[in-house]
Amino acid sequence: MTYCDKQCGDHEFRLLNVFRLRYNIYDSLHQNEYLVTLEVSVCWESYKPCAWTTYILKNTRLPKQPRNLQNDFRVADFDFLDWTSERSIDSRNLSSLDLLRLYNDLDIESYFSNECENSTVHSDSWNSECLASISLPVLPPTTKCHLFNSCTFISCCVEVPVLQRSFNMFMNLDACNLKLTVGIEKLLFEQMLSSYQWGTKKSFWLNGILRISYQVHNLQYAKKYRLSVLLEVCMSSKKPCVQNITVLDNVDMLKEECDWRQNYTIPSFSYSDWRISKLNHYDYSEQELILHLIDETRIGLYMEQSSCPKHFVDNILLSDCPKITSIDPLDGPVRCYNNGHCSSVDCCVYDEKILTSLNVFINIDSCNDVIDGGIEKYKFSKSLLEFDWKAEHEIYLGGIYQLHFQLEELPGSNNYIISMEISICWYYEAACDYRITVLENNILAKENCDWKRPFLKPGI
CATH class of the missing domain: 2.20.130 (S-adenosyl-L-methionine-dependent methyltransferases)
Structure with missing residues (x-):
């Protein structure tokens, strides 16, 4: 919520x-x-x-105003013992009416969910579906946590005796959709990983009472995340929190293996059916329709202010690479650029449905043995040491924008062979609007590397 x-x-x-x-x-x-x-x-x-x-x-x-992630108590200088004392209430035994008044003053009841009503855990308070060998801390009797099979999704139920109920608090690091979600009951905060600064400590509060603090380090070369999660229950703005629960403390979790082919958010999506349905409901302008389309297909979560022009007329591949000297006009609304090192292909794809261009790219870093590819902010990075040569690789953004490519290494030379295709597909059960061949069995040269490189972190 x-x-x-x-x-x-x-x-x-x-x-x-x-x-x-x-x-x-x-x-x-x-x-x-x-x-x-x-x-x-x-x-x-x-x-x-x-x-x-x-x-x-x-x-x-x-x-929109900047969102405050640390909403404090609704009652200024709130203290639970003062609140009960002023009303001559036994702080250890609140009646149902007292609870309703307390929930109202704290402004928390509208956020209540039923997540913790039927929670089941093992006797040690952990229910883990994670297959990795990790050491989980012992939790207090008031706390039960579930670690899902992705190993980066933790959901806990924390019993708060004075409030006479348990509360759901969770963090989901969704590596495949590049999204971080934290929540307390129905109150959610979502952040794209592209905007999270790795290693930053952040806190999320439900009106000062329930708090979740978290920190994520990206151990890129180890293919792990290092997670810390702390849950707190605070009944006073003047005193320390009454419950402090360390769920994870610098625990390393293996990154989930991802299928980078995102499916359509709306099942069996058809652009024409969607458009008719929206216009039957309301007389939207074209700009309003585009705004709804980008939101409802969820592609807007990954769009960024890229260097692509809004529109262009010449559909070509521009190349500063001597290996690629003759390029036919591209058969769709795409303009691409191949740099002088011959190691990257950067494209702008114009889509008349949303009246804008999206960035689609592949970059081969042969000096660090890494290949990067993506569509806008939906990006992946993979080591060339474990790359599946000759296999077709695919990246789909919301099912609609698709990147297909093959890469073959020629061990006896200093070259790669690359094929690359971009598609725009606004209909789940029909042919794509465009299938554009950008490269087909073209040669890309490996970079000349300086092997006398310093440590990644100076002074180590």
Whole structure:
């Protein structure tokens, strides 16, 4: 649950059924803004059209304020013992009515979920589906945790005796979708890994009472994440927290093996069916439709302000590589560039459905034995030492944008052979809108490497 779980969508307020205020708030995932419509009406008769209606705002874009991840107590200088003392309540034995009043003052009841009602764990308070050999800490009797098979998704139920219920607190490091999610009951915070600074300690609070702190290190060459997770329960803004639970303390978790072929977010997606359905519901402008399309297909989560032009007319591969001297015009809305080192192919793909261009790329770093590839911020990195040569490799962004490539090493020379194809597919059960061959059995040269390199970290 976020602000929009309570406030977004269609809402209406009436005063004596005469004065009516309608509003709609749309929360854009891609743009850092809300789309707001506000309509006011005066209606003197129930079964006739309103006498007067006007728009104060109509699909007006309003910027989002920076989100505060550490929302403090709703009651200033809150202290549980002071709260019970002022009401002559036994702090160790709150009645149902006392609890309701406390939940109301703390403003937490609307966030309650049922995640911990039927939790089952082993006697040691851990239920682990992770097959890796790791050492998990002993948890207090009030805490039960579940480690999922990805090994980077931890969900805990923490019993808080004074509040007479258990609360769900979790962290999910989704390496395959490049997303980090932390949550307390229904309150969620999602962050793309591309915007998280590795090793940064961060905290997420539910109104000061429930807190989850986390830290993630990316051990790239070991193919692991190093995780730390701390849960806290605090009943006072003036005193230390009453429960401090170390769930993970610098525990190394193997990275999950990923299938980089993201499927369609909407099953059996059809662009034309989706468009008809949206327009039947509301008279959207073209720009509004694009905003909804980018959000609902979830591709907006991975889009960035790239160097690609919004539009271009010449669909070509420009090359500074002497190995690639003659390139035919490309058979689709793609412009690509092959650098002078012959080691990377960087493309801009224009899509008329969303009226913008996306960056699609492959970069071969033969000096560090690494290959990088991706679509916008949906990127992967793989060691060439364990790369499957000659196999076709695929990266799909939301099922819609697809990168296919093959790479063959020629051990007897200083070259690679590469084939590369880009597709745009807005229909799940139909042919792709475009299938564009960028390279087909072309030669790329390996870089000349300086093998007298210093340590990665100076002064080590």
